[in-house]
Amino acid sequence: MRREAPTQDSEVPVLSGAALFVRKTAFDQVGGFDDNIFLYHEDDDITLRLRQQVGAAWFISEAQVMHQGGHSSGRSAAVAALKAWHMGRSLVYTTTKHRIRSAYRRAIWSALKQLLSPATIMSKRKFYKNRAFLQGVLSAHDDQGSGHQPCPYAIIQP
Known part of the structure; x- marks a missing residue:
């Protein structure tokens, strides 16, 4: 699903799994990640379930995440x-x-x-x-x- 980052704090339809913060109680309430989804769209799925069962999803413009380590899987x-x-x-x-x-x-x-x-x-x-x-x-x-x-x-x- 397409995403464009908002420029200010705002409610959004889905969140990126690259930096997704969820209360454990809410995560458990919706059953966590769906085991039938592998590699892509698991963030869309859990956000949609959280919105339906728990409440709104928010983009926070001041939040920052630093990625340390890791590597690319290649371009073959x-x-x-x-x-x-x-x-x-x-x-x-x-x-x-x-x-x-x-x-x-x-x-x-x-x-x-x-x-x-x-x-x-x-x-x-x-x-x-x-x-x-x-x-x-x-x-x-x-x-x-x-x-x-x-x-x-x-x-x-x-």
Whole structure:
């Protein structure tokens, strides 16, 4: 789901999991993170459940988070495809779970637009990434997102 950071303290529809502060009682009340969501959109899901069961979500403009350590997972076509497959699958699962209108149709449209864009045609990495995103979307629809599924090895092989 798209996010733009507000410029002042304000109520927001979803929060970024990169810096998400939640009272433990509220976290427990909504059942914590959904085990069916892997890698992407878990922050959207928990924010939507918190808003529904606990109350508003707020962006605090003065809050700061410093990231210390860590490393990138790389930019290979295989890594991009693996991440994109999970992104597509998690997108359909989360939006369907929260009854967002036309969720699957929107995901298919987005995937096809990305796959058929000139930038994708010119880049092997983007082609594998966008093809895997479409395959993740289709995968979630095929089994109605009935749980976390490992990414098929064939998808990440360029």
